[in-house]
Amino acid sequence: xxxQDIQLAIxxxxxxxxxxxxxxxxxxxxxALLPVTLVSIYMYRFYAVFxxxxxxxxxxxxxxxxxxxxxxxxxxxxxxxxVTGLLLALCLRPGTSWWTAVLAAFFAVGIAKELxxxxxxxxxxxxxxxxxxxxxxxPLYVGANxxxxxxxxxxxxxxxxxxxxxxxxxKQGAFEQLSLSQMLxxxxxxxxxxxxxxxxxxxxxxxxYKKQIRWHIPVSMIGTILVIATFWGNPxxxxxxxxxxxxxxxxxxxxxxxxxATDWVTSPVTTKGQxxxxxxxxxxxxxxxKALGPTEGVAFxxxxxxxxxxxxxxxxxxxxxxxxxxxxxxxxPTKPSVSKST
Amino acid sequence: xxxxxxxxxxxxHPEYRKELTASLAVTTPPVPQKVVIPLQQxxxxxxxxxxxxxxxxxxxxxxxxxxxxxxxxxHASISGQVTAIGLYNHPLGRxxxxxxxxxxxxxxxxxxxxxxxxxxxxxxxxxxKLIREAGIVGMGGATFPAHVKLSPPDGKMIDTVIINxxxxxxxLTADHRLMLEKPEEIIFGLEVIMKVLGAGRGIVGIEDxxxxxIRVMKQVAEGKPGISIVPLETKYPxxxxxMLIQVTTRRRVPSGGLPLDxxxxxxxxxTAVAIxxxxxxxxxxxxxxxxxTGEGVRRPANLMVRVGTLVNELLDFCGGLKExxxxxxxxxPMMGLxxxxxxxxxxxxxxxxxxxxxxxxELSESGSCIRCARCVEAxxxxxxxxxxxxxxxxxxxxxxxxxxxxxxxxxxxxxxxxPARIPLTQxxxxxxxxxxxxxxx
Numbered sequence: 001x002x003x004q005d006i007q008l009a010i011x012x013x014x015x016x017x018x019x020x021x022x023x024x025x026x027x028x029x030x031x032a033l034l035p036v037t038l039v040s041i042y043m044y045r046f047y048a049v050f051x052x053x054x055x056x057x058x059x060x061x062x063x064x065x066x067x068x069x070x071x072x073x074x075x076x077x078x079x080x081x082x083v084t085g086l087l088l089a090l091c092l093r094p095g096t097s098w099w100t101a102v103l104a105a106f107f108a109v110g111i112a113k114e115l116x117x118x119x120x121x122x123x124x125x126x127x128x129x130x131x132x133x134x135x136x137x138x139p140l141y142v143g144a145n146x147x148x149x150x151x152x153x154x155x156x157x158x159x160x161x162x163x164x165x166x167x168x169x170x171k172q173g174a175f176e177q178l179s180l181s182q183m184l185x186x187x188x189x190x191x192x193x194x195x196x197x198x199x200x201x202x203x204x205x206x207x208x209y210k211k212q213i214r215w216h217i218p219v220s221m222i223g224t225i226l227v228i229a230t231f232w233g234n235p236x237x238x239x240x241x242x243x244x245x246x247x248x249x250x251x252x253x254x255x256x257x258x259x260x261a262t263d264w265v266t267s268p269v270t271t272k273g274q275x276x277x278x279x280x281x282x283x284x285x286x287x288x289x290k291a292l293g294p295t296e297g298v299a300f301x302x303x304x305x306x307x308x309x310x311x312x313x314x315x316x317x318x319x320x321x322x323x324x325x326x327x328x329x330x331x332x333p334t335k336p337s338v339s340k341s342t
Numbered sequence: 343x344x345x346x347x348x349x350x351x352x353x354x355h356p357e358y359r360k361e362l363t364a365s366l367a368v369t370t371p372p373v374p375q376k377v378v379i380p381l382q383q384x385x386x387x388x389x390x391x392x393x394x395x396x397x398x399x400x401x402x403x404x405x406x407x408x409x410x411x412x413x414x415x416x417h418a419s420i421s422g423q424v425t426a427i428g429l430y431n432h433p434l435g436r437x438x439x440x441x442x443x444x445x446x447x448x449x450x451x452x453x454x455x456x457x458x459x460x461x462x463x464x465x466x467x468x469x470x471k472l473i474r475e476a477g478i479v480g481m482g483g484a485t486f487p488a489h490v491k492l493s494p495p496d497g498k499m500i501d502t503v504i505i506n507x508x509x510x511x512x513x514l515t516a517d518h519r520l521m522l523e524k525p526e527e528i529i530f531g532l533e534v535i536m537k538v539l540g541a542g543r544g545i546v547g548i549e550d551x552x553x554x555x556i557r558v559m560k561q562v563a564e565g566k567p568g569i570s571i572v573p574l575e576t577k578y579p580x581x582x583x584x585m586l587i588q589v590t591t592r593r594r595v596p597s598g599g600l601p602l603d604x605x606x607x608x609x610x611x612x613t614a615v616a617i618x619x620x621x622x623x624x625x626x627x628x629x630x631x632x633x634x635t636g637e638g639v640r641r642p643a644n645l646m647v648r649v650g651t652l653v654n655e656l657l658d659f660c661g662g663l664k665e666x667x668x669x670x671x672x673x674x675p676m677m678g679l680x681x682x683x684x685x686x687x688x689x690x691x692x693x694x695x696x697x698x699x700x701x702x703x704e705l706s707e708s709g710s711c712i713r714c715a716r717c718v719e720a721x722x723x724x725x726x727x728x729x730x731x732x733x734x735x736x737x738x739x740x741x742x743x744x745x746x747x748x749x750x751x752x753x754x755x756x757x758x759x760x761p762a763r764i765p766l767t768q769x770x771x772x773x774x775x776x777x778x779x780x781x782x783x
Contacts, residue, residue: 009669009703010680012768014754015696016356016512017704020761022712078709120710120762214719264714269726313729320746321584321723322596 022119025212026079032206033086033259035199040090040192047094048192052086054098058105059085066114080119084108087127087259090193091252091299100134107133124306125266128299135296180242183249190251193259197249204258216274217267217281218257222248224282232290252298253285260298266306273309273316281305348589352722353577354755356512356676358551362642363515363635368523370646371659373449377419377650378430379405380440383689384479385486386412391441397424400452402626404475405441414487414690415477418443419628419648421450431686433672433679440687443650454624466538469621473538476620477627477690481612482506482517482581483673485691488613492538494602500539501605502591505532505614507548507555508574508581511674514694516631517611519644521548521555524615525562527622531614532569534621539607544569545590546611551576578676579753583608585722597749612693627690634660636675638667638697647688653695654684668703671696676754709762717756717766723749727756731766734773739780742773750774 040048063081067074088108092101108130116122186196193200207213229244238244248254261267261281268277281301288297382388389406399405399418407415422445429437464472474489494500505528509517521528532544546563548556550573559571572590574580584595586608593604601608609617612630619625628649635642640661647656653672657663663670663684671678675696717727725746733742747770756766 006663006665006667008667008680008682008684010682011669012765012771013671013675013677013679013752014758014767015669015671015675015678015680015698016702016758017763018354018356018759018761020716020759021763022709022761025712025714025761075709118710120712214715264712267713269713269715269718269728313726317745318718318724318726320597321725321749322594322599324594324724 022078022080026083028207028210028212029083029259030079030086032203032210032212033083033090035202036090036193036196036255037086039186039196039199040094043186043188043195044094044192048089050098051092051094051096051101051192052089054101055089055092055105056082056085058102059088059109062106062109063114066110067118070114072118075118078119080113081109084113084126084130087193088130090255091127091131091191093191100138103137104130104134106130120265122265123309124303125260125263128260128303132296132299132303135299180245180249183246191255193255194250194252197254200254200258204254207258207262213258213262214271214274216271217261217278220275220278221257221261221282221285222253224279225253225285228283228286232286247286247289251289252296256281256285256298256302261302261305266309268309268312268316270313270316270318273312276312276316277305277309280308348592349575349577350580350585350588350722351724352720352755353579353585354720354758355576356578356758358512358576359635359637360513360515360518360551362513362637363633363644364518364552366515366519366642366644368519368631368644368646371651371656373420373445373447374648374651374655375445375447376442376652377445377648378440378442378652378687379416379419379650380430380432380438380687380689381406381416382432382438383416383485383649383691384414385484386410386414386490388439389413389416391427391439393424393427393441395424395427398422398446399424399443400450402628403452403454404477404626412487412490414479414489415475415626416441416649417477417626417628418452419650420445421448422446431683433681433686433689433692435679435681440650464621466540469534469538472620472624473534473617476616476625478613478616478620479627479690480610481616481630481691481693482610483677483691483693485689488609488617491602491607491609492535494539494607498602499605500541500602500607502543502545502607503532503535503539503541504586504590504606504608505544505546505611506581506583506586506608507546507552507559507611508586509552509611510549510576510578510581511676511678511694512578513635513696514633514674515635515644516633516693518552518555520611520615520631521546521552521559524618525558527615527618528559528611529562529566529569529614530622531609531617533566534617535607535609535614536568541607542568546571547574547580547586547590548572549574549576549580579722579751579755582722582751582753584751597746630688630690630692632656632688632692633694633696635694636667636671636697637699637702638664638670639695640664647692649688649690651688652684653681653686653688656688656695657684657697663697664699666699666701667697668700669698671698675702676758677752704763706763708760708764711762711764714761716759716761720755720759722753722755723751725750725756725770727766727770728764730773731756731764731769734769734776739773739776742770743777747773747777 059081108126112126112129113122226244229247284301387408387410400421403418426442430440432438478488479485563569632647
């Protein structure tokens with residue numbers, strides 16, 4: 001008989017698996033980041049290429065190093081180090097020195113991710129953790145030794161980086177210098193990943209289309225920012241000046257909303273939790289922008305809310321199936337039941 | 343496309359691959375030379391044998407029964423001689439006492455089994471007894487004795503009977519073929535069930551990937567009072583009891599409750615046909631449609647198979663397994679049981695034999711949860727599968743209980759979608775069994 005010697009495997013059901021794996025999901029994120037990466041390279045040329053290369057390579061090396069030291073199997077195949085490296089580079093400004101980028105990658109992959117147990121165990125978004133770590137530490141090391149300060153890369157003239165970021169312009173009330181359409185399509189100023197709102201929206205749309213992210217976090221976060229930006233002050237004047245849209249297109253809001261706040265590992269798992277998470281980030285972003293300095297507000301807001309994720313998950317526990325509400329109207333009309341004749 | 347069609351939240355869309363057998367009419371292989379009939383093919387008390395080794399039996403003769411109410415008798419599916427009564431491999435994975443019959447090649451029917459007398463004026467009580475005596479169980483795979491579902495406790499009014507023609511499991515087409523080939527029997531079975539329960543409403547739910555079945559069933563149901571055919575969204579697990587009830591009646595079965603708590607009784611199409619056969623022809627449940635399919639089978643087919651036929655003989659009839667076969671699943675690939683051997687009998691609940699090949703069977707290692715929440719989105723029963731699995735992994739069963747683990751219907755959606763390949767369903771099953779065991783004391 002044919003097939004007599006077949007070894008039959010046994011395992012628990014289900015016996016079919018979807019095609020999606022962690023590496024394939026990560027690759028989708030990389031693809032989604034491609035538009036903004038290309039715009040930033042177009043804008044900042046070698047500054048961008050250099051930072052992206054430094055961040056991605058050092059992220060991979062730190063992952064290898066930390067796993068080696070901790071005697072764990074290497075997990076490069078999951079591509080998460082590449083995603084973290086690229087996201088980190090997109091958070092940095094052109095001209096950032098190579099060792100700042102390496103230090104940021106060390107904090108991102110080494111401390112925030114691997115020391116916490118690796119992918120899936122980190123409480124904070126690694127890229128943002130790395131960014132905020134070097135931002136906070138900068139006065140320390142620059143203050144300790146002024147020779148650190150000027151260590152910038154030089155790839156030729158790049159006037160644009162001296163330009164004030166759109167957010168700083170808004171703060172100064174001088175935002176008319178940049179038109180909304182310019183900010184939407186592409187404009188220099190700020191970090192690599194802040195060069196084109198459109199590119200970020202395309203990337204976000206791709207992630208939504210591929211179902212790698214759900215709409216709840218980006219929509220609630222952006223919506224909250226829109227609402228607060230509109231109603232802070234005179235709503236009509238704000239709308240007339242397009243201030244709400246400036247707040248969305250400027251700074252790290254879109255990068256944060258589509259790529260950082262939606263980080264699977266560090267966001268809530270329930271729909272309700274995701275909405276709460278998004279709204280809270282939006283509120284914090286606007287508090288940072290209105291009350292504090294214009295730097296890294298989105299990063300701080302997301303990291304702060306990362307810390308609350310376990311609590312949000314606990315508070316938004318899903319109700320039992322049987323206790324979920326049902327719509328009243330019946331699909332098939334109920335006929336009066338005939339008397340039970342037993 | 344039905345606008346405003348009822349849907350349930352969650353669920354997944356696995357590749358259905360029903361085209362392998364969907365257009366193949368049910369054929370009947372030759373009567374087997376030997377059958378092995380387990381004394382337990384249902385949920386409930388096992389049967390005691392009514393025959394001894396050496397006895398001659400006829401097709402349809404009752405050869406095992408139990409005094410217990412939650413049980414279903416078993417019948418000889420061929421005529422011949424009892425040659426052994428002892429433990430035999432069983433699709434559930436352990437050995438169970440079974441009666442082996444060597445056929446005489448005559449397929450001579452037991453006369454009593456074939457008697458028909460005025461099915462129309464039987465009382466509900468008589469109908470229930472006939473169904474019980476015919477050994478009918480839930481033929482979708484759950485194998486719960488049918489007569490038990492037809493005997494609701496006092497005070498429970500049943501107003502709706504749902505026939506499950508969703509057949510949401512990938513690959514399987516047994517119910518699809520029944521709806522095309524025996525629609526009158528299905529509707530007759532439904533009417534019997536409605537009569538027994540005093541229910542005024544009968545629904546046949548069919549996934550809309552079977553438009554031919556919907557059409558045929560609508561034609562037959564035309565003008566039958568209280569009966570409607572409801573097209574359903576094609577999504578797994580549409581045929582799960584709770585989903586089916588929710589989308590067709592907008593009622594939710596409470597946690598730990600049964601369909602009858604919301605006035606509903608569910609039966610499978612195969613069960614409806616078996617009931618019709620029992621009432622119209624006096625024929626006990628000795629054969630059923632089995633879909634033998636999967637890329638590992640040389641000639642996939644829908645077969646009318648005698649209960650007790652050995653799986654390896656059935657596979658031989660279908661040309662045998664291909665070299666690249668890696669898994670043989672009894673039932674559908676989402677909820678069925680993988681078998682280590684082909685030396686085991688087809689039982690009343692065997693809806694399909696699915697041979698999966700190297701390409702379908704992934705034996706990869708699982709990683710850590712990345713909290714992507716795909717399982718949360720996929721769970722039709724509103725659980726957070728990854729949290730329950732984590733609780734189970736750390737043997738933190740009280741936490742699993744708080745996360746409503748006992749609501750799990752084990753449909754497998756969570757493990758299907760998990761990109762980290764965590765065997766979520768398996769962990770949840772472990773936690774569920776532990777929690778239920780602790781509750782019993």
